[in-house]
Amino acid sequence: MNIEKLIKLAYTAREKAYTPYSNFKVGAAVVTENNNIYSGCNIENAAYSPSICAERTAIFKAISEGESKIKLIVIVGTNDFTYPCGVCRQVIKEFAKDTCKIIVANNKMEYKTFTLDELLPYSFGPEDLRR
Numbered sequence: 545m546n547i548e549k550l551i552k553l554a555y556t557a558r559e560k561a562y563t564p565y566s567n568f569k570v571g572a573a574v575v576t577e578n579n580n581i582y583s584g585c586n587i588e589n590a591a592y593s594p595s596i597c598a599e600r601t602a603i604f605k606a607i608s609e610g611e612s613k614i615k616l617i618v619i620v621g622t623n624d625f626t627y628p629c630g631v632c633r634q635v636i637k638e639f640a641k642d643t644c645k646i647i648v649a650n651n652k653m654e655y656k657t658f659t660l661d662e663l664l665p666y667s668f669g670p671e672d673l674r675r
């Protein structure tokens with residue numbers, strides 16, 4: 545699936561965002577190494593801390609369906625470019641292929657592409673526990 549279609553999928557996922565507290569809606573779409581696609585939105589909670597970001601919703605949907613690695617994630621926020629929070633960067637680290645692309649898009653179909661190393665340098669991950 546091309547990037548434009550994935551961005552559109554993330555826009556559609558964003559429509560489902562449950563954000564009564566922030567009213568900041570985010571959508572995400574991931575492509576797994578098996579070329580399956582999962583999307584997700586942010587889901588907030590009255591107790592605030594149980595809230596989850598769109599990126600983690602999409603990734604956890606993929607993992608819970610038996611996928612193991614993601615090769616691309618697209619993120620669309622409410623206004624301008626929205627970058628993944630630190631927690632989501634760490635979750636991407638856990639499940640990303642080395643070549644994983646992180647694509648941040650705005651509402652005009654414009655997008656920027658990053659590597660995880662750019663967004664999470666000097667990271668800690670699964671390999672650090674295997675030494």
Ligand SMILES: O=c1ccn([C@H]2C[C@H](O)[C@@H](CO)O2)c(=O)[nH]1
Pocket residue numbers: 563566568569570585586587588595596597598599619626627628629
């Ligand atoms: O990259 C981001 C940044 C924020 N949020 C969500 C968390 C919260 O529901 C709302 C405001 O922070 O946006 C995401 O889903 N992804």
Ligand SMILES: [Zn+2]
Pocket residue numbers: 597598599600628629630631632633
């Ligand atoms: Zn996050």
